Amino acid sequence: MSDEAPRQQSFYEKYEAAIWGFGSIGLILGIWEAAWDAKMISPLFFSGPSAIAKQAIYAWTQGNLKGDLVYSGTNFTLGFLAAAIAGVVVGILVGWYKKVRMLADPILNALYATPRVAMIPLILMWFGIGMWSKVFIVFISAFFPVLVNTVGGMRAIDRDLLRAARAFCASDWQIFKTVAIPGAVPFILTGIRQGVALGLIGVVVGEMFGGSQGVGFMVAYGGQTFATDTLFVGVFIIALAGIVLTWLAERLERRFSQWRPER
Amino acid sequence: MAVKLQIDHLTKRYSLQREAKQVLALNDITLGVNDGEFMAVVGPSGCGKTSLMNIVAGLLPYDEGTVSIDGKKVHGPGTDRAVVFQHASLLPWRSILGNVRYGMEMQKRFDEATMQERAEHFIKLVGLSGFEKHYPGELSGGMQQRVNLARALAADPVVLLMDEPFAALDAQTREFMQSELLKIWTKAKKTVVFITHQINEAVYLADRVAVLSSRPGRLKKIFDVPFDRPRTLQLKRDPRFLALEDEIWKLIEEESDRMGMVVEDAI
Ligand SMILES: Nc1ncnc2c1ncn2[C@@H]1O[C@H](COP(=O)(O)OP(=O)(O)OP(=O)(O)O)[C@@H](O)[C@H]1O
Ligand SMILES: [Mg+2]
Numbered sequence: 001m002s003d004e005a006p007r008q009q010s011f012y013e014k015y016e017a018a019i020w021g022f023g024s025i026g027l028i029l030g031i032w033e034a035a036w037d038a039k040m041i042s043p044l045f046f047s048g049p050s051a052i053a054k055q056a057i058y059a060w061t062q063g064n065l066k067g068d069l070v071y072s073g074t075n076f077t078l079g080f081l082a083a084a085i086a087g088v089v090v091g092i093l094v095g096w097y098k099k100v101r102m103l104a105d106p107i108l109n110a111l112y113a114t115p116r117v118a119m120i121p122l123i124l125m126w127f128g129i130g131m132w133s134k135v136f137i138v139f140i141s142a143f144f145p146v147l148v149n150t151v152g153g154m155r156a157i158d159r160d161l162l163r164a165a166r167a168f169c170a171s172d173w174q175i176f177k178t179v180a181i182p183g184a185v186p187f188i189l190t191g192i193r194q195g196v197a198l199g200l201i202g203v204v205v206g207e208m209f210g211g212s213q214g215v216g217f218m219v220a221y222g223g224q225t226f227a228t229d230t231l232f233v234g235v236f237i238i239a240l241a242g243i244v245l246t247w248l249a250e251r252l253e254r255r256f257s258q259w260r261p262e263r
Numbered sequence: 264m265a266v267k268l269q270i271d272h273l274t275k276r277y278s279l280q281r282e283a284k285q286v287l288a289l290n291d292i293t294l295g296v297n298d299g300e301f302m303a304v305v306g307p308s309g310c311g312k313t314s315l316m317n318i319v320a321g322l323l324p325y326d327e328g329t330v331s332i333d334g335k336k337v338h339g340p341g342t343d344r345a346v347v348f349q350h351a352s353l354l355p356w357r358s359i360l361g362n363v364r365y366g367m368e369m370q371k372r373f374d375e376a377t378m379q380e381r382a383e384h385f386i387k388l389v390g391l392s393g394f395e396k397h398y399p400g401e402l403s404g405g406m407q408q409r410v411n412l413a414r415a416l417a418a419d420p421v422v423l424l425m426d427e428p429f430a431a432l433d434a435q436t437r438e439f440m441q442s443e444l445l446k447i448w449t450k451a452k453k454t455v456v457f458i459t460h461q462i463n464e465a466v467y468l469a470d471r472v473a474v475l476s477s478r479p480g481r482l483k484k485i486f487d488v489p490f491d492r493p494r495t496l497q498l499k500r501d502p503r504f505l506a507l508e509d510e511i512w513k514l515i516e517e518e519s520d521r522m523g524m525v526v527e528d529a530i
Contacts, residue, residue, distance in 0.1 A: 164352040167320050168366040168418060169340045178365070182356045259356040259398040 047228045052236065055229035064213075069237070072203055072214040075131055079138025080199045086139075087146025087195065088188055094147075095154020096180065112144050116202070120209050129210035134203060141202030142195035149194070153187025154180055186257050193249035200242055267454040268296040268319070268422050273328035275314050287479035288314045292328070294473055294482055296422070301448060301455045303465035305511065306475030306483075307519045312458045313349075315480065316426045319456065320346045332421060342370045345420035349427045351407040353399040359386065359410055360395040366418035385413040388447055405436040412444070416451055423453045427460065438496060441467060445494060462511045467499060474511060477518045486511060 012019065029049050035041055036048025043051070059065035093100045094108070120137060127133035157180050165175050207216025215234050222231030275289040288311040296302045306312055317323035319330055321340040330337050332344070345366060353362045363382040367373050373381065386395060389409040399407055408428055415423060429437045441464060448455060459465050465472045469488055476483045486507065490498055498504050 160348065160350050160352040161354060163322060164346070164348060165369065166322055167340050167344075167346040167348075168369040169342060170369040174369055178354070178369075182354070185356075259400060 043228065044226055045228065047232050051229050052232045056233045056236075059230070059233060065218075065233070068214050068218055071131065072207065072216065075134040075206070075214065076138055076199060076203045079135040079202065080142050080195065082135075083139045083142035083195055083199065084146055084192055087143050087191065088150050091147045091150025091188070091191075092154060092181075092184070095151045095184070096176065101151075108147065112148065116141050116198075117205065120206065123206075124210050131211075133210065134206040134214070137206035138199045138202040142199035145194035145198055146188070146191040149187045149191025150184060153184030156187065157183055186253070189249070189253040189256055193246065193253060196245045196249050197242065200238065200245065204238055265298045266295045267298040267300070267332060268456065269329075269331045269334075270294045270315075270319065271329045271331070273315075273318065273325060273330065275311065275318060275323070275325045289318075289325075290479040290481045292475075292480065292482050294485075296454055296456060299452055299454055300471065301457065301469045303457045303459060303469035303472045304475065305459060305462055305465045305472060305515065306480060307477045307515055308460060310475045310477050310518075311480030312460070312475065313426055315475075316346070316424050316456065316458055319422075320344055320424055322346075342372055342418065343421040345415035345418045345423055347408075347411050347415045347423065347425040347428045349430055351399065351404075351411040353407060353410055353414075355399050358396050358398055359391060359402070362399065362410055363413045363417050366414050370418060372419070381417045381419075382413075385417040386410075388416070388450065389413045390443065403436075405432055405440060408432065408440065409443070412447070416447070416453070421454060423455045425455065425457045427458055429464070430459070430461075437464075442496060444468065445492075449493065462508050462515070463499065466504060466508050466511070467494065467496075472511060474514055483518065484514060 033049045036050065041048060047055075056065070090104070094104050095101070116137070119140065123136050123140075124133050127136055161179050161183070162175065165179050170178065203214070204216035204219065207214035208220040211217055215237050219231055219234035219238070222228065222234060271293055273289055273292040274287070276285040276287050278285045292315065294302075304312055304315065314323060318325045319337075321337055321344070332341075337343075354365060357365065360382055363386055364378055367378045367381065383395070386392060389412055391406060391409055391413070394402065394406070399410065402410070408431075411428065429440050432440060445468060457465070457468060462472075466488055472486045472488060474483045474486070475481065488507065490501075490504065
């Protein structure tokens with residue numbers, strides 16, 4: 001962006017955060033494995049890194065881990081995409097048109113205030129225990145953060161910019177395109193990031209409640225049958241998915257707020 | 264000399280929502296600004312300067328009187344006027360080039376090639392060549408104000424309206440910007456209404472200085488500024504300059520005393 005020469009960074013400087021982060025994880029795994037090796041941990045209630053890794057490889061090659069991943073991934077992707085699109089579209093309409101806002105506000109507030117878990121039995125009744133109930137649970141989990149943030153972004157329209165646009169004879173449509181929407185983008189992306197996190201919880205919880213597939217089921221089943229290794233494989237997969245997806249969402253957020261001055 | 268902007272018996276009241284009463288902000292203002300003239304408007308805080316400018320810009324409704332340009336009454340914002348706001352009000356997600364183009368894009372008076380050419384021309388005029396691709400957040404306050412000015416000039420208005428555009432700048436940057444503005448104005452030959460509460464700034468820049476009384480704003484007096492152009496900052500130390508500044512100062516002080524206010528530090 002600027003023409004000042006980039007200073008040469010050493011390998012350490014460049015990856016400082018990563019080095020320390022992986023270092024701490026490595027240390028914890030090391031201590032954990034040592035304790036496991038010394039039989040200080042009961043295999044009934046806990047497990048060790050090597051045992052979990054072994055179970056993961058077994059489940060991947062012999063078991064149905066691939067199928068579970070595809071199943072959960074599909075549920076999440078479908079539900080999340082629908083939520084992101086619906087959340088942004090409804091959010092823009094609610095934020096921009098006063099009439100739509102007055103119409104939609106009471107319904108949305110009531111739905112927003114209800115904990116999503118409380119709706120799961122109802123959703124299972126409606127959609128059955130197959131994949132569509134999971135997709136829908138992901139959808140309602142991710143929809144509200146996207147919606148609420150989008151509406152907030154549309155309403156946070158900058159008065160000064162609005163006045164400047166008006167002074168240059170901008171039409172409502174031009175103001176919508178050049179002031180309201182670009183101003184709302186950072187808010188929308190924050191909503192997407194929160195939606196990713198909540199959608200992930202949604203897919204896991206949804207699969208725990210019914211059905212016989214997916215990573216959520218794997219965790220629940222592992223717990224019920226004291227297959228602690230299996231349970232941990234599931235937990236690690238969920239954690240990893242959370243880290244990767246949040247990281248992607250953050251990248252997206254940064255990509256679209258390039259213009260923001262450094263804070 | 265032909266009158267460009269004519270304000271006639273303009274009255275503005277604000278209705279307060281909490282109490283069922285109205286506040287008189289501007290009272291029967293009549294003021295004509297000639298073609299190519301630099302008119303400064305000064306007055307105590309709260310006397311209605313910003314209201315006056317927003318009305319002329321077409322951004323604020325008013326109660327009585329008329330505002331006309333070239334004899335035609337104005338309704339709402341128009342391409343014949345452009346505003347330089349006190350806060351730069353730049354779109355933070357547009358580059359400097361995009362911001363300078365913004366007014367033109369909204370008004371759709373120029374084709375693409377002309378817009379680009381004009382944007383580049385005015386960026387150069389305000390001394391920001393090389394910063395086209397930067398974002399407003401990466402510029403200093405003074406540079407942002409110059410973008411604000413370039414955006415208004417690029418829209419090719421007949422009348423340029425400026426509301427305390429340098430108020431947020433430090434003294435040094437402010438003086439620099441004043442000189443720059445005079446240079447640009449000499450080249451661009453626009454009719455300018457420049458609002459400020461710094462008397463010193465008004466006298467240095469303007470052909471005439473209109474003084475408003477404290478609330479409700481009335482036109483108290485118009486001073487002619489006789490100094491030759493081009494003016495340099497040396498002028499600010501000329502005894503005649505100081506005498507005129509003092510005369511205006513006393514008039515405003517009288518006004519503020521009448522309202523029981525302390526006059527803001529004018530330096
Ligand atoms: N939206 C509003 N509602 C009610 N009263 C208002 C409103 N805007 C301004 N006023 C009143 O009108 C008067 C003139 O305000 P205005 O902002 O035009 O003054 P000003 O001369 O620009 O002041 P300053 O030098 O402090 O910027 C003030 O006394 C203010 O209280
Ligand atoms: Mg003001």
